Amino acid sequence: MKYLKNSILLFLLALSPVFAQQKITLQEIWSGAFRTKGMDDLQAMQNTNQYTVLNTNRSARTNQIDLYDFATLNKVGTLVDTKGFKELADGIDSYTFSPDEKKILIATSSEQIFRHSFLADFYIYDISLKTLVKLSGDKVQEPTFSADGTKVAYGKGNNLYVYDVASKATKQITTDGKKNAVINGITDWVYEEEFAFVRAYDWNKSGDKIAYIRFDETAVPEFTMEIYGDNLYPDTQTFKYPKAGEKNSTVSLHIYDVKAGTTKEIKLGNYSDFYIPRIKWTNDAQILSAQVINRHQNNLDLIFVDANSGAPTVVLNEQDKAYVDVTDNLTFLNDNSFIWTSEKDGYNHIYHYSKTGKLLDQITKGNWEVTAYYGFDDKTGNIFYQSVENGSINRDVYRINLNGKNKVRLTNQTGTNSAIFSPDFDYFINTFSSATQPTTFTLNSAKDGKQVKEIVNNEELKSKLAGYSIPIKEFTTITTEKGHQLNAWFIKPKNFDPNKKYPVLMYQYSGPGSQQVANDWNDTNDYWYYMLAQEGYIVACVDGRGTGYKGAAFKKVTYKELGKYEVEDQIDAAKVIVKYAYVDPARVGIWGWSYGGFMSSNCILKGADVFKMAIAVAPVTNWRFYDSVYTERYLQTPQENASGYDENSPINHVSKLKGSYLLIHGSADDNVHLQNTMRMVEALVQANKQFDWAIYPDKNHGIYGGATRLQLYTKMTNFIKEKL
Structure with missing residues (x-):
């Protein structure tokens, strides 16, 4: 009997490591052992009730842009598979659709420049013909289709170019671009880092004009870094970097007429030492909007520019004793009235203005912040947004009418919710996580928020972590x-x-x-x-x-x-x-x-x-x-x-x-x-x-x-x- 007890004890001791709680190691953390599953580069289509996801076949080392139906989540097909194209052997880094969604701009072999900017080989993929055409012989920046999909503008060597899809001809539309001197249509270092955008040009709604910002960096002081590398002597990297109180780039706004081949400089008004942190064409193809902010960043003007006459009109002014945050939520409705977000009542909220800048409604109100604006459904008159109304550490998705009534909370789990809506605003893919729940992706109804179907969960990771005794x-x-x-x-x-x-x-x-x-x-x-x-x-x-x-x-x-x-x-x-x-x-x-x-x-x-x-x-x-x-x-x-x-x-x-x-x-x-x-x-x-x-x-x-x-x-x- 004593022998049996000792044998059982030895057996249990031998098994104890199996039941012991594992300890997290730095090797596991930085090898990606706790990485969550997700939906890479998910994009909602605009013309069909579908979405795309960039999937990866790791064993075959290939990428696929797969198409899914919003209502059923069923895979409809594969738009592009890199295994069929040697040009895409390095994989798909990013992709964008033409407005009619019949062609795709695909980036591959990307080279990072700064935080957001990169150079890449870009290809135009025709979905129906299954053909791949290289946009330029060189790596370029920020290519974008025109509204009719017949042309693509892009930046290269600090200049702007327009490529004709049918003829494959390229036209250079600026010529004065020079490193560390003049940049056309692409932001300088400080705009990229602090205003968080790179493409400083925009096509209008009819595809006949391109607005762009020109940066004259000539007077901006330079900063030089040693790059040690593997060579006998280090290289140097020199770029324009305006430190506090130093000279900034001199910026100017221009409109290029694609048909006439002419460029017009827009005189915005009596500004000095100012920034243009955003430009965006309105739904009127001949009216451009520009946000202009002073150097102290406590006075912001939203300006509408008549592209034909070049005349600017200030339609909205924001001021603050401290500073005004630039908004990315400017959205133009069918009548060219617009949505705007502002902290002017002490919290970030959604406002509706007429096309002349008259305040129509403050749509959201309260001692809480709107943290994301998702869009406007013109058939129901509803706006969809994310806010911290349920506590400043949480995020929820809401629906509210354009008149500020009938607000509905569409998410019911406490944590962080974010949404991507279907083009018809009938559904949204909700991304949810909390401190105790790994990220999940679900299909939800935009009417009442009810879950229709689960898409991706991370229960496998959750089960794995259960063995680590994580507090x-x-x-x-x-x-x-x-x-x-x-x-x-x-x-x-x-x-x-x-x-x-x-x-x-x-x-x-x-x-x-x-x-x-x-x-x-x-x-x-x-x-x-x-x-x-x-x-x-x-x-x-x-x-x-x-x-x-x-x-x-x-x-x-x-x-x-x-x-x-x-x-x-x-x-x-x-x-x-x-x-x-x-x-x-x-x-x-x-x-x-x-x-x-x-x-x-x-x-x-x-x-x-x-x-x-x-x-x-x-x-x-x-x-x-x-x-x-x-x-x-x-x-x-x-x-x-x-x-x-x-x-x-x-x-x-x-x-x-x-x-x-x-x-x-x-x-x-x-x-x-x-x-x-x-x-x-x-x-x-x-x-x-x-x-x-x-x-x-x-x-x-x-x-x-x-x-x-x-x-x-x-x-x-x-x-x-x-x-x-």
């Missing part, structure tokens, strides 16, 4: 001693013991209008936090003042003082956290990337008695080194607001350093230049402060490629374990 992300609100209520989440060890004392690592980003405390599924960093929790750490995140989705006053309190109130809130939140009985007050750290690195650097200095360690990745260390559009929106120029720049610069507080500080940067960061870290290092050295730092050769702001992320996160993990 739950807990959402809460922290009230600081100053009385500020701040959204927060905590990740505690799975075997959390309230009688123990735990070290805490705080994470934040904190940039204006941003949000890190959101009820959605894990990103890659979350798995790192779960891994740290398995190692006995509590990870916390707090969204302080200046972050988004809680109204304009909460967001804009940081105006002219970036790094003051946000840093106060992180320090004050930490002071609340260290009072928790289960927190070791001597072991609190903080980390962040980019704006978050600026914050964590300030926190370890201004909060030296609170934070034991900090990690700053790619930080801004003085806003004087950052670009004009972003920085001046929140600080004005250094010439006007020197103290706003310098009093909150971590460079000027290095003497306060007490704890452990790790500083990390990529040497080829075109966004937050390595200059920021080098100046910080010099200040620390001259203050005789000890610190750790790492430079990643030829890596940009994202610091990735090959094993880079694995090595980076291993370094940060080791630093946390050693110093916290």
Whole structure:
């Protein structure tokens, strides 16, 4: 009997690893072991009640653009399969349809330029003929079909071209484009980064005119980076980069007449030192809209331009004591009245204006924000949108009439919902996730929101994670001693013991209008936090003042003082956290990337008695080194607001350093230049402060490629374990 008991015990011990909870590893995180399944490059068709998805056959190394029916979700067919075309051997990087949806522009062999911009080989694919024709012998940028699908405009070498689909003839429509001097129809670096668009031209509704923005960069100062590569001598990359207070590109608006072959410059009015962050043709083929904003970005005019006479008319003006956000939600209805979103009542809401700019209705109202505008159904008069009405960390999809009545919440699960609507607005594909539910895709009715059918789920991933003993992300609100209520989440060890004392690592980003405390599924960093929790750490995140989705006053309190109130809130939140009985007050750290690195650097200095360690990745260390559009929106120029720049610069507080500080940067960061870290290092050295730092050769702001992320996160993990 004793022998039998011992045998059973040995057998159970042998089996115990099978039942043991697995620990997350950095290798798994950065090899994509926890990647969710999705619907890649999903696009709703405009002329049929269908949608397309870019699918990948990994074993065959091929891509397919597959067509599906919205009502049934059944696959209708495959429009393109790369296995039939040697020209597409590198795969499909992106695709767009002609207006009649009979042809497709396909990008392949893409080469990234900056964050959004890229060069690629583009092909025109005829769906019925199954033919593939190369657009240009060279790689080009931002090709777009004309309204009738007979022509394609594109950018190449800082000039604009028009390609005739039938004749295959190409016409160059601008000739003065020159690197680091003049750009036509494609944005400069700062517009791309801060106004988040690359294609600075637009076809009108009849396809006979192209409006474009011309950028004269001649007077903009240049920035040069060393690219070390594999050669004996490093190369250099030089580009125009307007730092705060420096000269911007001089922009002008032009309209090209395709039939006449002539170009007209549009005199927008008595503006000086201004931006044109958006242009868009209205439903009237001869009326162009342009958003023009002053350098302080606190006065925005929506201008309608008569393409024939060139006469501009201001139809709408937005002003703010701090700044006005540019909207992408401008939508023209059949009568050329338009939808507009604005924060003018203190929260971002939807407005309806006549074609002359007269306010017809404020469609949404309340102490909550509209976060996405999906479209207008002219047959029912309904508008579809996303908002945070169900709590600032959640997102829901709603329907409301154009007159602001009959609002219906179309999603019923608490978390983050987003939608892609069918062309007839009868259905929408809802993407849902929460902190406890991996992403799902479902077909829903636009009438009442009821689920029609599930498309994709991630139950397999959910089951896999069940074996990892992953803790739950807990959402809460922290009230600081100053009385500020701040959204927060905590990740505690799975075997959390309230009688123990735990070290805490705080994470934040904190940039204006941003949000890190959101009820959605894990990103890659979350798995790192779960891994740290398995190692006995509590990870916390707090969204302080200046972050988004809680109204304009909460967001804009940081105006002219970036790094003051946000840093106060992180320090004050930490002071609340260290009072928790289960927190070791001597072991609190903080980390962040980019704006978050600026914050964590300030926190370890201004909060030296609170934070034991900090990690700053790619930080801004003085806003004087950052670009004009972003920085001046929140600080004005250094010439006007020197103290706003310098009093909150971590460079000027290095003497306060007490704890452990790790500083990390990529040497080829075109966004937050390595200059920021080098100046910080010099200040620390001259203050005789000890610190750790790492430079990643030829890596940009994202610091990735090959094993880079694995090595980076291993370094940060080791630093946390050693110093916290």
